[in-house]
Amino acid sequence: MITARSDSSVTFSQNVETENYSGTVFKLEIDRKIILLSDVQVKEETGIDPEGINFVAYRSENKLTNRGSDEWKKETGLLSIWMLGMFIPSPAVTVVIPVRQGEEKELGIEVNDNYFGKISGDRLKISGRNIYFRADGKSRGKIGISPQRATGLMGSYDFENNILTLLICKLPEGKAEYVNSAWQIQDNPYSGDALNSYNDGPLEDGSQMGPFYELETSSPATALKPGESLIHSQVTIHLTGDKKLLNQAAVKCFGVTLDVIEGIFK
Template sequence: MQRLQESPKKEEYPKGTFGYDRQFLMQQYKNTIVLENSIEKSSILVSPELQGRVMTSSLNGNEGMSFGWINHDLIASGELSEQFNAFGGEERFWLGPEGGQFSLYFPENVSFDFKNWKVPTLIDSEPFEVVANNKSTAVFNKKAAITNYSGTTFNLDITRTISLISKDDIKNNLGLIDVDFSAVAFKSKNKIVNQGNNAWTEDSGVPSIWILCMLNPAPAVTVVAPIKEGGKEELGAKVNDNYFGKVDQDRLKATDKTVFFKADGKSRGKIGFSPKRATKFIGSYDANNKVLTILEIDEPRVKDKYVNSAWEIQENPFSGDVINSYNDGPLENGEQLGPFYELESSSPALFLKSKESYTHTQTIYHFSGTDKQINALALKILGVSVNEIEAAL
């Protein structure tokens, strides 16, 4: 059963705080769920109306900074677009691939242009059912069918489990026993069952689980991706930056072990990392607010295939990336969806037989602390110092 939530006692919180977003979302979506640890002051807001989407989080209760990017104006308008509704949200459930002959975002026989791109309502504006809910965990379910560019229909049973993580578990998960900090963290387990009678194969195309995190951009925010070291002949390119045209050199830097990407919401671009290059982490550092954000997945396996989301008919539709980051910016017509930036992860391509399932797990952490504490965390998790991050771009 879903718990009834009480609004915060304080009537007004400034925009940018968790309390502001909590009050706003509970007014707009009556079923909004709050998961919180009152002792540690870690809190997250989850919306059943928006696919069990984690809308935002805080490491200091209602007074704390709200980490998720939320499109307040669009939500308050009550208007819905048939193409895509950029509601925002710190972590949302999507499906891949985005482009190509097995795309789930382009109807058959159209060009791969933005005007033809359409997000399926299943992962845009439809609600998920709440099947369980307590103070630290919420479970959602959705049964649906979706058809790709090549005409294959997938019958899906989707279960999404969101869990708030305690500070002790954060320390144990990341091996941070000797480091102190303030933090909020949550894990999402995203399970898909092939409910159809046929196996999903390379010939028909297959879906993947795609989890995207919309966060607040700023000139002092830098995305940091540790990569596996090695030559191009052995491991391929260090970073794929050709999703929407090459990223300008002043916005992207790659060393032998780390890639840095500017996340200011002012120039549209995307980067990605293949299973040969990706590690289990990608993160970002907000130098103004002294906040370190980490996305963690299971260690990628080189033998796994990933769907290719490039907006074209592809020679190799299973040569996609594991981890991505997107920086929003103006479109060709000058309009802009955000601004926001994203950290993203994908499951391998789901070659599932009838009634088989796969679960993709992702964990998001936000850390705050002294300069010394944040530096220790950056070195431990991302392999670079705060000074290196700030000086990179």
């Protein structure tokens, strides 16, 4: 339900009651505000001056409130806010995700690619500080970046249409427990990833949901007392235009040129 609107924003609200696999009933309120961003706000968010570049940018502010009479507890299940940005796939689209550098024994693996089976090397590569993932909508697969590795930045580049997409999510400090979203019974349900990317593809029976690809962010799993709220925000920016200016943006965000991104799977 729309609860407010202006020339640059719209706010939605919905009351929900749902039950998890363990039988815990959650009564909650979901509020979401979408805000179009100006060139000044884009520069504040990214450090990139968008002058001379065509762009669409928006912030998604999401709030989850416990409207029940019981506190949410780890033992009976917690909720998180999971945002899925769904985009048009193409053989020309590559997802780029910077990760924190460091020893695996301290930070864990750089990328989790075992959601729907391991992903082959012609679709997933690690080079320098970046994870590269092919987003062509032709092979179903999903990758995840743990909160220990995530920088809060991810994006993609479509070199045929010359579109650079950025997704920015400021992750809370010291929050390591994220919902494990693998489709299976969980031994450790709070060992999930903070950032994900999904590439759609045909199922075994030949059917397909999309095609599409996704850039995803999640909030930590949070124990909320009645009336308490969890807030999770992210910014999505689509840039196109002068390739020289887009290249400067890519180097600033990902530390590599557009030519590197374009050629990573060639």
